[in-house]
Amino acid sequence: MIYSRVVGTGRYLPEKRLTNDELAETIDTTDAWITQRTGIKARHIAAEGETTSDLAYKAAVQALEASQSGPKDIDLILVATSTPDLVFPSTATLVQEKLGIGGCPAFDVQAVCAGFAYGLSVADNFIRAGSSKKVLLIGAETFSRILDWTDRRTCVLFGDGAGAVVLEASDTAGIHSTHIHADGQFRDALCVPSGVSKRYADVIEANAFVQMDGQKVFKWAVKEMGNLARRTLAENGLAADEIDWMVPHQANIRIIESVAQKAGLSMDKVVVTVDQHGNTSAASVPMALDVALRDGRIMPGHKIMIEAFGGGFTWGSALLTM
Numbered sequence: 435m436i437y438s439r440v441v442g443t444g445r446y447l448p449e450k451r452l453t454n455d456e457l458a459e460t461i462d463t464t465d466a467w468i469t470q471r472t473g474i475k476a477r478h479i480a481a482e483g484e485t486t487s488d489l490a491y492k493a494a495v496q497a498l499e500a501s502q503s504g505p506k507d508i509d510l511i512l513v514a515t516s517t518p519d520l521v522f523p524s525t526a527t528l529v530q531e532k533l534g535i536g537g538c539p540a541f542d543v544q545a546v547c548a549g550f551a552y553g554l555s556v557a558d559n560f561i562r563a564g565s566s567k568k569v570l571l572i573g574a575e576t577f578s579r580i581l582d583w584t585d586r587r588t589c590v591l592f593g594d595g596a597g598a599v600v601l602e603a604s605d606t607a608g609i610h611s612t613h614i615h616a617d618g619q620f621r622d623a624l625c626v627p628s629g630v631s632k633r634y635a636d637v638i639e640a641n642a643f644v645q646m647d648g649q650k651v652f653k654w655a656v657k658e659m660g661n662l663a664r665r666t667l668a669e670n671g672l673a674a675d676e677i678d679w680m681v682p683h684q685a686n687i688r689i690i691e692s693v694a695q696k697a698g699l700s701m702d703k704v705v706v707t708v709d710q711h712g713n714t715s716a717a718s719v720p721m722a723l724d725v726a727l728r729d730g731r732i733m734p735g736h737k738i739m740i741e742a743f744g745g746g747f748t749w750g751s752a753l754l755t756m
């Protein structure tokens with residue numbers, strides 16, 4: 435039996451850090467409101483000209499180093515992003531060019547904030563099928579580019595960043611299971627309602643930016659993510675106290691706390707970075723994973739549950755042994 439196993443992680447945050455107090459100088463908000471409603475204190479913002487593939491490449495280099503692999507060992511590149519550099523080619527091929535490893539397949543995965551969970555499922559299936567032996571999976575976003583910086587309901591929530599993992603084929607799990615879902619009937623609850631084939635001419639108008647029914651997203655995320663966390667445990671025959679760490683999508687501390695409670699996990703088993711990163715969409719889970727691995731909280735042999743949700747709606751989870 436072939437399994438996939440995470441053998442290295444990395445992350446990159448743009449240099450510019452934007453605090454709630456700094457935001458409050460430009461829009462009608464306060465540090466107290468943002469902290470109380472979301473848990474966010476600061477986020478990082480990509481520099482002018484710094485693109486998603488630039489962030490992704492830097493995270494990838496760290497993950498390759500951590501896995502003691504060279505770029506040429508990689509036989510599949512996946513980039514989970516909703517903020518690609520270009521309409522095409524894909525951000526994955528741009529990262530491939532920066533790494534200098536032409537030849538292997540490279541493609542993007544678009545599932546908004548659930549993108550990393552989706553990418554993990556794709557990578558796991560390629561490895562289990564024997565199609566790939568070593569996969570570079572990156573979640574990378576420059577959400578700052580699709581925010582209306584005058585809209586206090588959305589612009590305080592998001593940030594930029596990239597997280598990467600290297601997965602390789604192994605005789606032992608590794609990834610025990612992945613679970614991915616979508617329901618397009620919620621398309622309008624969280625979206626950027628402009629694109630290439632629809633209303634492209636309006637792209638510089640309000641339609642080019644994130645729009646969100648925050649309360650609908652909140653209620654739905656708490657309910658479905660709680661259910662999915664419980665199903666993920668049940669399908670693996672595990673009790674909550676057998677999980678060492680939950681690494682959730684970092685959208686809002688109140689959502690994270692509610693999901694942990696529904697899954698039966700105490701908050702001291704949950705990795706939280708939303709306070710310092712904000713919501714970095716597909717980058718949030720791999721960055722949180724990297725933070726907790728590098729500071730020694732997550733250790734080899736630990737059982738980890740990952741969960742994420744995003745626009746679509748899309749949602750997913752994974753259970754793995756490090």
Ligand code: ACO
Nearest residue numbers: 463467471546547586587590648649651652685686744745
């Ligand atoms: N500062 C101060 N006041 C604000 C701000 C702000 N930044 N934003 C909104 N308000 C005001 C509103 O105008 C409203 O005022 P009013 O009562 O006078 O009309 C009041 O605060 C309450 O607004 P609500 O929208 O009801 O606030 P809520 O408690 O729902 O919190 C929030 C909003 C934080 C967005 C919450 O709904 C949430 O976190 N939802 C989930 C969002 C999420 O996770 N999105 C990411 C999904 S992942 C992806 O795919 C991208």
